[in-house]
Amino acid sequence: MLTQRKIVSQILATIPSSDQKACLVTDLIPKNLTEDKKEHLLHQLHGLLHSLCVFNVISMTKSGKVKATTEVGSYFLKSFARYMYKDFYLVSNWERPGLDREFDMHTMMNWGSNFLYLMEHKRVKQFGDTEPIRFVDVVQFVIKAKVAGIKEPMYLMQYDTKAHVFQFIGGIRKGEMSDSEVIQSKLVKELPLNNLVYEKTYKAKKISLQMAHETISPTYGAYSRYTFDIFHLSIALPFLKLGPLDKWVSYQEIHAGLTKDGIAISDIDYDKIDFKKAPLSLDNEQPEHQVVFNIGVSSRKNVGNTKIKRIIQKGETESTEFKSSLRYDYNTHTVNKGLEKPILKTIAAFLNSGGGTLLIGVQDDGRILGLSEDYKSLQRGNNDGFSQTLFNIMTSNLGIEFSSFIQVEFSELDKKTICVVTAKASPEPVFVREGQNRDFYVRAGTTTKLLNSEETFKYIALHW
Helix, strand or coil: CCCHHHHHHHHHHCCCCCCCCCEEHHHHCCCCCCHHHHHHHHHHHHHHHHHHHCCCCEEECCCCEEEECCHHHHHHHHHHHHHHHHCCCCCCCCCCCCCCCCCCHHHHHHCHHHHHHHHHHHHHHHCCCCCCCEEEEEEEEECEECECCCCCCEEEEEEECCCCEEEEEEEECCCCCCHHHHHHHHHHHHCCCCCCCECCCEEEEECCCCEEEEEECCCCCCEEEEEEEEEEEEECCCCCCCCCCEEEECHHHHHHCECCCCCEECCCCHHHHCHHHCCCCCCCCECCCCCHHHHCECCCCCCCHHHHHHHHHHCCECCEEEECCCCEECCCCEECHHHHHHHHHHHHHHHHCCEEEEEECECCCCCECCCHHHHHCCCCCCHHHHHHHHHHHHHHHCCHHHHHHEEEEEEEECCEEEEEEEEECCCCCCEEEECCEEEEEEEECCEEEEECHHHHHHHHHHHC
């Protein structure tokens, strides 16, 4: 017989997700209970649900309807339910040993997916409870080709800016999409420059059946079971046009889980599908492709120190701006991700106004502050972690297609590291994504100006 705690845990796991209709709390109560037990359970459940509202993981209406606030919130509820069902403790010790500052406390509490990741990591690794709470069907494509200047065949991969790894082209299968539908939709999205048409410019052959992989999702934080369908593509084009995040990768790199330049490759056990024996996807030798992620972001120090000093001495101009930090607020002495927006706006304005240089870690008056406080807010508190974070912010809010016009480097002045962002003039207008809006910025003297619709139309007509 199920205990009260286990019944409550099962109820939590069935709370509707954010994309479903909210339901009455009373509808969550099992029908096979006596009226007395139902009433007692309802009182307990209301108290627990109101407590969960503090986590902003569920929403409750005055009429008593409830559902998860986000998809990640739904996975949190399922993970929380597993803790209750299995009698696990989320926090093992409430004694006072002192805070461990080796992890990023601010980021953990600001992002529910990070908090969920810690929950799931403890549940799976410490308690050994490997019950997935998220199930995902994935379709990926093996595209194999000879590349100029390289003897061995290479495989096309794409960098995932959220998972921070290279992986085969593809994505999640949603709903009841057929193989042909999901393949076409993913190729249009992942390789948009090629006008690929199913059965006309390419053919697909499945080379694996339901290969499974379980891990904690680096983006959702939920322990997930991924089921993979892997297809080999034969492409009837002489050359593939690639984007800034695409990269030809060798079998040895995939097997090692790391590119030669030190970027992680998905930890999926691709050896199970024996993709090395797959035939070439393209008849022609493909040109070497430079990846913007590698050439646009550099973690080198001492980049043009003399030049940077001259820029600081001249102060802010139409083509130069200083920012104290990426996300550390020197006024409140806390992490403030809202500070990332002004940096995005400045970069967009430079792209739209003939180019410019942004120095991060330098105060308006030219005083060198450095990036040490920003580093403390990052999972990887160094140049690589900083450039990766900045790169993800730029591509998510400006667009991957503009990455090649932005250079990120570092310079050390007064024993402090600053970030040097150089933006070239863009060949087309660049907009900053603000929710559903797309805002257009330009430089006006030493300031960044938001143009209204009429001004934007006129500016674009004059400059492009």
